[in-house]
Amino acid sequence: MRLAEAWRVAVTALRANRLRSLLTMLGVIIGVASVVVLIAIGTGAQREVEAQVEGLGSNLVLVVPGQLELGSAPSRSPLDLDDAEDVGRAVGQPGRVAVTLAGGETVRFGARSSFATVNGTNAAVPDVFSRAVARGEYFRDSDVDTRRRVAVLGSSLVRDLFDGADPLGRQVTIGGVRFRVIGVFEEVGSAFGVDSDRDVHIPVTAAQRLFSDDRVDALAIKAPTADSTGRVSDEALAALADAYPDQEFSAVTQDQILGTLGRILGLLTSVLAAIAAISLVVGGVGVSNIMLVSVRERTREIGLRKAVGARQRDVLLQFLLEAVLLTSLGGVIGIALGVGGSLALTTVVDQVPAVITWWSPALAFGVSAAVGLFFGVVPARRAGRLDPVVALRQE
Amino acid sequence: MTAAGPPALEAVDVTRSYPLDGVEVQALRGVSLTIAQGDYVAVVGPSGSGKSTLMHLLGALDKPTSGVLRVAGRDVAELGDDELAQVRNATIGFVFQAFQLLARTSAVDNVGMPLVYRGVRRSERRARAKAALERVGMAHRLDHTPNQLSGGEQQRVAIARALVGDPEVLLADEPTGNLDTKTGDDVMALLEDLNATGVAVVLVTHDLEVAARARRQIRVRDGLLE
Ligand SMILES: Nc1ncnc2c1ncn2[C@@H]1O[C@H](COP(=O)(O)OP(=O)(O)OP(=O)(O)O)[C@@H](O)[C@H]1O
Ligand SMILES: [Mg+2]
Numbered sequence: 001m002r003l004a005e006a007w008r009v010a011v012t013a014l015r016a017n018r019l020r021s022l023l024t025m026l027g028v029i030i031g032v033a034s035v036v037v038l039i040a041i042g043t044g045a046q047r048e049v050e051a052q053v054e055g056l057g058s059n060l061v062l063v064v065p066g067q068l069e070l071g072s073a074p075s076r077s078p079l080d081l082d083d084a085e086d087v088g089r090a091v092g093q094p095g096r097v098a099v100t101l102a103g104g105e106t107v108r109f110g111a112r113s114s115f116a117t118v119n120g121t122n123a124a125v126p127d128v129f130s131r132a133v134a135r136g137e138y139f140r141d142s143d144v145d146t147r148r149r150v151a152v153l154g155s156s157l158v159r160d161l162f163d164g165a166d167p168l169g170r171q172v173t174i175g176g177v178r179f180r181v182i183g184v185f186e187e188v189g190s191a192f193g194v195d196s197d198r199d200v201h202i203p204v205t206a207a208q209r210l211f212s213d214d215r216v217d218a219l220a221i222k223a224p225t226a227d228s229t230g231r232v233s234d235e236a237l238a239a240l241a242d243a244y245p246d247q248e249f250s251a252v253t254q255d256q257i258l259g260t261l262g263r264i265l266g267l268l269t270s271v272l273a274a275i276a277a278i279s280l281v282v283g284g285v286g287v288s289n290i291m292l293v294s295v296r297e298r299t300r301e302i303g304l305r306k307a308v309g310a311r312q313r314d315v316l317l318q319f320l321l322e323a324v325l326l327t328s329l330g331g332v333i334g335i336a337l338g339v340g341g342s343l344a345l346t347t348v349v350d351q352v353p354a355v356i357t358w359w360s361p362a363l364a365f366g367v368s369a370a371v372g373l374f375f376g377v378v379p380a381r382r383a384g385r386l387d388p389v390v391a392l393r394q395e
Numbered sequence: 396m397t398a399a400g401p402p403a404l405e406a407v408d409v410t411r412s413y414p415l416d417g418v419e420v421q422a423l424r425g426v427s428l429t430i431a432q433g434d435y436v437a438v439v440g441p442s443g444s445g446k447s448t449l450m451h452l453l454g455a456l457d458k459p460t461s462g463v464l465r466v467a468g469r470d471v472a473e474l475g476d477d478e479l480a481q482v483r484n485a486t487i488g489f490v491f492q493a494f495q496l497l498a499r500t501s502a503v504d505n506v507g508m509p510l511v512y513r514g515v516r517r518s519e520r521r522a523r524a525k526a527a528l529e530r531v532g533m534a535h536r537l538d539h540t541p542n543q544l545s546g547g548e549q550q551r552v553a554i555a556r557a558l559v560g561d562p563e564v565l566l567a568d569e570p571t572g573n574l575d576t577k578t579g580d581d582v583m584a585l586l587e588d589l590n591a592t593g594v595a596v597v598l599v600t601h602d603l604e605v606a607a608r609a610r611r612q613i614r615v616r617d618g619l620l621e
Contacts, residue, residue, distance in 0.1 A: 002512070308489070309512035311480045389457050
């Protein structure tokens with residue numbers, strides 16, 4: 001009964017000062033909304049990265065020269081096509097080692113041109129990276145051996161250059177050299193502004209000629225099973241250590257990439273959410289402040305309630321409830337804004353993949369109620385301890 | 396029915412002093428008095444003599460600096476803040492000069508408020524508050540808020556609040572101080588009716604005519620009884 005009465009009084013008090021209540025809640029609203037939005041963006045980014053990495057293919061092992069640490073200087077690759085074959089034999093997966101040599105070039109068709117990522121690769125790519133060709137076909141080992149100038153284009157690039165016309169069999173120029181289009185990739189979509197549908201694949205030998213290079217950037221090996229990726233990594237590194245005693249190489253599996261990226265994004269999300277949470281604290285201080293004002297304004301009411309029999313904890317409960325109600329309400333409004341904002345972000349700006357998880361609004365609500373409890377204690381205690389005689393005398 | 400049973404209120408050599416800028420202001424300097432059950436006492440004295448201080452002590456709103464004060468047989472010095480609140484709630488009805496009603500709150504809710512802290516359910520609170528308002532002739536103003544009521548009506552509501560919990564003692568500090576003579580007389584008649592039902596009434600007044608109607612008069616001067 002006392003709780004019900006405290007609830008009624010708190011609601012009445014908040015209603016009596018609508019504008020002030022709203023302004024007081026503003027800090028909590030902004031804090032909660034930004035926490036919800038940032039967690040949604042962070043979660044969305046994490047899912048997107050996972051999808052991208054998993055979309056690369058299965059049981060993938062990437063081999064690159066140098067160390068795979070953030071901030072370590074990129075080292076020039078000593079790898080060439082023979083190394084790819086040797087590694088394939090060493091790990092027992094001959095023909096399942098893809099090579100890449102990438103560079104940016106302008107691709108032209110007639111009067112139209114577009115800048116694209118040009119990937120020099122070999123025939124193992126569709127198998128290793130699970131990259132499907134929608135129309136036409138991928139090039140073969142013989143095309144690589146004979147350095148044929150053929151190209152497989154990404155779907156966006158085709159749309160830009162050909163405007164609906166059939167690209168198969170047409171000639172495009174890449175970096176001033178003519179290539180014949182023999183295939184178009186299936187659309188894979190883009191993430192974080194990186195559009196994989198703007199890729200061009202050409203035989204690595206042709207790319208070496210184009211870029212005046214006789215090496216490859218990296219190798220990608222398809223392990224026979226998920227469990228064998230570790231063994232494949234070790235064997236590949238052992239083979240390369242024999243060939244290049246003075247050079248360091250790194251092998252990384254899909255799981256390791258996922259783990260590392262997941263940790264980085266998770267940390268980033270937490271840091272952003274923590275920064276946003278600071279505004280929750282600021283909001284809490286505002287609530288505390290307004291509650292102190294409220295206690296002062298209602299000193300006579302408090303004195304009267306105590307005079308007719310309210311105990312300290314009755315008064316304390318009343319003001320604590322008011323503070324919690326204030327921040328919880330702010331939390332609910334903030335959650336609504338945060339969820340709405342996240343949805344708006346995904347639909348309006350589709351580069352930002354926001355994902356609402358069930359726990360983030362629940363957490364935000366819990367935290368805002370706790371903020372009210374924490375920052376309401378001081379004013380509520382002050383109210384509860386008021387001396388009724390002194391309180392009643394106040395004008 | 397006076398003097399029957401233990402006294403409702405009892406003060407023995409009670410003092411109350413306030414520290415003010417390092418100096419002790421002695422509002423009461425040793426007061427002894429007894430209010431029997433069903434008593435009717437008027438407290439008179441010049442301004443600043445300590446009347447309100449005495450009333451606050453008798454009403455268990457305050458504790459004496461020294462001396463013994465018993466309310467309903469219990470020594471207030473031995474009671475904590477919350478126990479004191481309970482004693483007030485159970486045995487005292489207080490009527491203030493300034494009415495002290497909650498704004499934006501209906502008469503019936505104002506009157507029912509003491510029952511909240513007794514754990515009475517809302518529906519029953521309303522029923523008892525209504526009955527109390529009927530006793531003071533305010534049955535037709537249940538849902539009016541204080542600013543929709545005249546001064547006399549507000550004081551009636553305040554009296555209804557004081558008696559809603561069936562107190563043993565009703566303390567009124569200048570209940571007619573803010574009212575004109577006619578409404579003041581009405582309020583006095585009301586208090587006398589209550590006294591006739593066995594409730595002890597102690598009231599502070601400046602009006603000697605009003606004081607003369609009481610069974611006893613207590614004169615306070617400079618913190619002492621004359
Ligand atoms: N909280 C306080 N701090 C300091 N002095 C106080 C306090 N309360 C009362 N006093 C002093 O105690 C004395 C008695 O005050 P009290 O209010 O009891 O007088 P009163 O008889 O009710 O006067 P009035 O008829 O004007 O209401 C006064 O001198 C007053 O200044
Ligand atoms: Mg006074």
